[in-house]
Amino acid sequence: MLSLSYVLLMVWSGMENLDEIDRRLIGLLRKNARAPVAQLAKTVGVSRATIQNRMARLEKRGHITGYTALVSHAANEKLSTVRAIMNIAMEGSVGQLVKETLLKEPSVTAIHSTNGHWDYIVELQTRSLEEFDRVISRIRSTKGIKSSDTSILLSTRRLTSEQL
Numbered sequence: 001m002l003s004l005s006y007v008l009l010m011v012w013s014g015m016e017n018l019d020e021i022d023r024r025l026i027g028l029l030r031k032n033a034r035a036p037v038a039q040l041a042k043t044v045g046v047s048r049a050t051i052q053n054r055m056a057r058l059e060k061r062g063h064i065t066g067y068t069a070l071v072s073h074a075a076n077e078k079l080s081t082v083r084a085i086m087n088i089a090m091e092g093s094v095g096q097l098v099k100e101t102l103l104k105e106p107s108v109t110a111i112h113s114t115n116g117h118w119d120y121i122v123e124l125q126t127r128s129l130e131e132f133d134r135v136i137s138r139i140r141s142t143k144g145i146k147s148s149d150t151s152i153l154l155s156t157r158r159l160t161s162e163q164l
Helices: 020-031 037-044 048-060 073-079 095-103 129-140
Strands: 004-010 064-071 082-090 108-113 120-126 145-152
Touching (some): 095 120, 129 145
């Protein structure tokens, strides 16, 4: 079983408009964002409805932006992944053969055909750097691949529909 500790993600702009109840509630949620509303209400000294209304208002105003899990170091090592993008240029008309070979590689999570210098952009995911090294060596030795360029993804930020 994984050891998880839960935290609250917050936006700090506008925090000066919060009253003491909001501040206490946020403090409790920081310690345990999964705490039952009844427990939060008892600790703060208000009704469950007040806590639910306050949480909804804090979320609506953007003070609470989400909830996440902090994973212990030991569990994180078991869950760790290496994600990368590999750009591939092919020689001749071997696209279908290269694609079939890539589809057989379990670490390949997506294959994008492109125009320009690179023929394919391949998304990779492995459990360790050692496995990653073996995977890119296998892919680079595929017949028909002329050259490749690989970048490890350090972080990812997904855009919401409102940001597009």
